[in-house]
Amino acid sequence: MYYLDPHIHMVSRVTDDYETLAKMGCVAVSEPAFWAGFDRGSVDGFRDYFRQLTEFETKRASWYGIQHYTWLCINAKEAENVSLSREVIAMIPEFLDKPGVLGIGEIGLNKNTKNEATIFLEHLDLAAKTDELILIHTPHLEDKYQGTRMILDMLNDDRRLEHHRVLVDHVEEHTIRAVLDDGYWAGMTLYPTSKCTPERAVDMIEMYGPERLMVNSAGDWGPSKPTAVPDFILAMRLRGHGESLIRRVVYENPVKFFSQSRNFDFTPPETYEAVG
Amino acid sequence: MPIPLDAAEVLNREFLEIRARLLHLAASLDRLDRAEGAVHDDPRLAKIRAGLEILGGVESERAERIQLLFSRPYDANWVKSLGVERRG
Numbered sequence: 001m002y003y004l005d006p007h008i009h010m011v012s013r014v015t016d017d018y019e020t021l022a023k024m025g026c027v028a029v030s031e032p033a034f035w036a037g038f039d040r041g042s043v044d045g046f047r048d049y050f051r052q053l054t055e056f057e058t059k060r061a062s063w064y065g066i067q068h069y070t071w072l073c074i075n076a077k078e079a080e081n082v083s084l085s086r087e088v089i090a091m092i093p094e095f096l097d098k099p100g101v102l103g104i105g106e107i108g109l110n111k112n113t114k115n116e117a118t119i120f121l122e123h124l125d126l127a128a129k130t131d132e133l134i135l136i137h138t139p140h141l142e143d144k145y146q147g148t149r150m151i152l153d154m155l156n157d158d159r160r161l162e163h164h165r166v167l168v169d170h171v172e173e174h175t176i177r178a179v180l181d182d183g184y185w186a187g188m189t190l191y192p193t194s195k196c197t198p199e200r201a202v203d204m205i206e207m208y209g210p211e212r213l214m215v216n217s218a219g220d221w222g223p224s225k226p227t228a229v230p231d232f233i234l235a236m237r238l239r240g241h242g243e244s245l246i247r248r249v250v251y252e253n254p255v256k257f258f259s260q261s262r263n264f265d266f267t268p269p270e271t272y273e274a275v276g
Numbered sequence: 277m278p279i280p281l282d283a284a285e286v287l288n289r290e291f292l293e294i295r296a297r298l299l300h301l302a303a304s305l306d307r308l309d310r311a312e313g314a315v316h317d318d319p320r321l322a323k324i325r326a327g328l329e330i331l332g333g334v335e336s337e338r339a340e341r342i343q344l345l346f347s348r349p350y351d352a353n354w355v356k357s358l359g360v361e362r363r364g
Binding site for chain 2: 113141145146149174203
């Protein structure tokens with residue numbers, strides 16, 4: 001089955017992963033800007049990272065027939081450095097018209113601090129002024145519930161934002177309902193030891209239905225599995241769900257959400273033409 | 277949305293996995309007992325016990341309740357308490 005991985009950090013993965021994803025039916029990935037495992041020291045460090053996301057990763061993905069899209073921001077962890085964050089936010093518009101840039105993300109909270117919330121609000125302001133889609137990271141473990149509620153408070157408070165143009169990621173059993181009830185899209189991240197398993201993601205599809213729901217691997221430099229979406233597809237089949245429902249979650253939903261971006265120039269695999 | 281499998285089939289498929297996970301939990305708690313030192317005052321242990329009570333109960337939505345058990349509470353006045361300036 002063809003699918004999209006709506007959240008994966010390919011800069012942290014080897015080229016062989018692109019080959020594996022292509023073999024498993026992945027036709028497109030969307031890659032949010034994130035924390036590289038260390039704090040960057042200057043705005044030029046981010047400028048180079050954004051060039052990598054918008055130029056080299058697009059090319060590397062294309063070697064395996066995968067369409068690559070991306071999101072730009074300074075992540076919540078580095079948002080503790082408010083002055084650097086403001087320099088990065090001021091620089092982001094240089095890249096917003098590049099091919100494949102879908103919007104602002106993954107912004108959000110990490111430890112739910114004042115600085116994180118301040119920079120989150122400034123990213124929202126940028127997105128509202130530039131009419132960009134928004135992709136949101138919600139915190140880990142014990143901070144997720146509080147942080148997700150804070151994020152929803154800030155989103156709901158900004159009347160310029162259209163809820164159907166915002167994706168709140170890493171939802172789990174205790175946060176999914178509030179996100180969907182407020183009209184946002186929700187992403188379930190499939191991680192080997194934290195966040196969500198494929199089986200629990202299937203449970204949430206059964207409890208809430210497929211409307212505005214996606215699954216992703218969030219594959220990165222830590223323990224993660226870039227082929228987690230195919231694991232979800234298998235879990236859905238083993239549970240007895242039909243192909244049309246599975247396709248809606250792993251293909252049609254991300255295409256529908258991303259299609260709201262002017263830079264989502266997607267070629268459906270059914271229309272691929274042979275070369276030569 | 278209904279689950280395509282009926283309850284008997286879910287139990288058939290998941291019984292051995294549930295049994296294995298219960299054993300994993302039991303062995304972890306036994307290991308804690310056998311280890312040197314005492315952690316009976318550690319609040320994490322109280323959370324684990326509360327979680328086991330949720331598992332043993334008859335109420336549904338256990339996964340959501342376990343998640344909330346291990347979550348920091350939400351403070352509706354966080355904007356004021358953190359001193360964040362809102363915009364928009």
